[in-house]
Amino acid sequence: MAGRKIVIDPVTRIEGHLGIEVEVAQGRVIDARSMGTLFRGFELILKGRDPRDAPHLTQRICGVCSASHGLAASYNLDNAFGVTPPDNARIIRNLVVGANYIHSHILHFYHLSALDYVRGPDTAPFIPRYKGDYRLPKDVNDACVAHYLEALKMRMLPHQMRALFAGKAPHHVGFVPGGVTQKPTVDKITGFLWRLRKVQDFINNTYVPDAMAIASAYSDYKKIGLGHKNLLAYGTFDLDSTGKNKLFKRGRYIGGKLLDVDAAKITEDVKYSWYEDKTSGKNPTEGVTEPQPHKPDAYSWVKAPRYDGLPYEVGPLARMWINGDYKQGISVIDRHITRALETQKIANALEGWLMQLKLNEPIWTECSVPESADGCGMVEAPRGALGHWVRIRNHKIENYQCVVPSTWNTSPRDDKGIRGPMEQALIDTPVADPDNPIEVLRVVRSFDPCLACAVHLIKPNGRMKKFRVV
Numbered sequence: 001m002a003g004r005k006i007v008i009d010p011v012t013r014i015e016g017h018l019g020i021e022v023e024v025a026q027g028r029v030i031d032a033r034s035m036g037t038l039f040r041g042f043e044l045i046l047k048g049r050d051p052r053d054a055p056h057l058t059q060r061i062c063g064v065c066s067a068s069h070g071l072a073a074s075y076n077l078d079n080a081f082g083v084t085p086p087d088n089a090r091i092i093r094n095l096v097v098g099a100n101y102i103h104s105h106i107l108h109f110y111h112l113s114a115l116d117y118v119r120g121p122d123t124a125p126f127i128p129r130y131k132g133d134y135r136l137p138k139d140v141n142d143a144c145v146a147h148y149l150e151a152l153k154m155r156m157l158p159h160q161m162r163a164l165f166a167g168k169a170p171h172h173v174g175f176v177p178g179g180v181t182q183k184p185t186v187d188k189i190t191g192f193l194w195r196l197r198k199v200q201d202f203i204n205n206t207y208v209p210d211a212m213a214i215a216s217a218y219s220d221y222k223k224i225g226l227g228h229k230n231l232l233a234y235g236t237f238d239l240d241s242t243g244k245n246k247l248f249k250r251g252r253y254i255g256g257k258l259l260d261v262d263a264a265k266i267t268e269d270v271k272y273s274w275y276e277d278k279t280s281g282k283n284p285t286e287g288v289t290e291p292q293p294h295k296p297d298a299y300s301w302v303k304a305p306r307y308d309g310l311p312y313e314v315g316p317l318a319r320m321w322i323n324g325d326y327k328q329g330i331s332v333i334d335r336h337i338t339r340a341l342e343t344q345k346i347a348n349a350l351e352g353w354l355m356q357l358k359l360n361e362p363i364w365t366e367c368s369v370p371e372s373a374d375g376c377g378m379v380e381a382p383r384g385a386l387g388h389w390v391r392i393r394n395h396k397i398e399n400y401q402c403v404v405p406s407t408w409n410t411s412p413r414d415d416k417g418i419r420g421p422m423e424q425a426l427i428d429t430p431v432a433d434p435d436n437p438i439e440v441l442r443v444v445r446s447f448d449p450c451l452a453c454a455v456h457l458i459k460p461n462g463r464m465k466k467f468r469v470v
């Protein structure tokens with residue numbers, strides 16, 4: 001690196017373990033590297049298990065987007081088992097995942113990213129903080145601090161809404177292949193509804209206005225954090241049992257065109273990731289997770305997913321853009337606005353779905369573990385396109401692969417040396433003071449990165465150490 005190197009490791013106020021390294025010259029970022037610093041071992045843990053364990057084990061990948069892992073695993077197994085869940089089950093899955101989105105987006109806005117723009121009180125946990133251009137008018141800033149506290153309480157409601165239909169959050173037990181385990185009852189429907197109304201009031205009258213206030217005070221960030229401008233969404237929230245009609249459409253956007261998605265064109269490169277080189281470039285149906293922690297030149301535990309060889313940004317902006325709900329731009333601010341607007345859109349949809357539930361109708365279609373089958377479950381998690389793939393042999397999981405949203409967004413360079421979406425978005429970011437690189441963090445947190453997983457290996461002072469987790 002020729003300019004001044006800035007290393008932010010770990011990045012705080014995100015989920016999981018991320019390091020960011022940028023090179024700054026003439027006050028701008030000229031190169032960037034995104035480093036996932038913990039190994040994700042779940043694909044190995046799943047080998048040899050009963051396939052029906054997958055919705056439960058994969059939820060443990062993360063405490064924030066767990067419902068979506070439960071959904072992807074359920075779709076994956078529905079597909080492998082050759083079963084179509086009844087309408088009640090499809091709707092209950094949507095309600096549970098919708099509640100999880102609301103929780104996740106409120107958490108991200110107020111508790112993970114707002115303090116990049118809102119100056120908190122000069123007391124812990126709001127200090128220490130980077131010096132920066134906190135520029136909200138005092139009354140707006142004070143209101144946002146009050147809403148930070150209110151949002152902590154608000155986040156309970158979607159957790160309770162989810163628990164009504166699936167069991168306690170964050171790792172619920174209510175999704176199974178073929179459907180769900182909880183019947184709809186009048187009590188559950190009314191309990192969901194009054195909480196929804198309360199949280200909708202907060203979304204409409206607090207979250208969305210606060211996001212808009214920050215967008216207007218920091219409008220220069222509409223020109224920062226642009227990235228490759230390729231967007232990808234697998235689509236989610238099925239509106240009927242065909243799998244074709246969804247609240248958010250499947251599609252991708254590249255070079256100004258909206259195009260379709262073919263799962264066969266998804267691959268994961270590992271040239272710069274700590275995995276064996278021979279596993280590079282594989283489609284997830286034949287994906288291999290073979291760690292190589294001593295690989296020279298590698299700098300991340302995150303693989304580099306590509307579609308037809310190219311990086312794609314995933315998340316609320318991709319979903320809203322591909323669905324035709326938003327066209328204003330691709331930037332830091334557009335990511336925050338679309339996350340707020342889609343929270344509103346999902347909350348509005350939940351009440352209609354709730355009213356479609358039919359008491360005393362089935363919640364499960366009978367099915368059993370096949371001797372041999374392959375499956376694929378492609379959905380959207382709060383942070384973007386999420387895919388699970390399974391190969392079942394002898395009634396057991398022979399191979400399980402997850403490609404998660406943050407794998408797309410925080411990926412390192414691919415085998416051709418092309419930067420990942422977040423790395424590219426960092427290029428050209430102005431940095432006023434390299435000792436307080438708040439601008440870099442505004443770009444990073446706009447993606448809502450999540451690198452969560454169990455600890456297997458860490459890298460202190462450049463030397464690998466092995467830990468046994470018991």
Ligand code: NFE
Nearest residue numbers: 062065381382383406450
């Ligand atoms: Ni751990 Fe997640 C979401 C998934 S990771 S938060 O949303 O899948 O990007």
Ligand code: MG
Nearest residue numbers: 401402403404
């Ligand atoms: Mg994976």
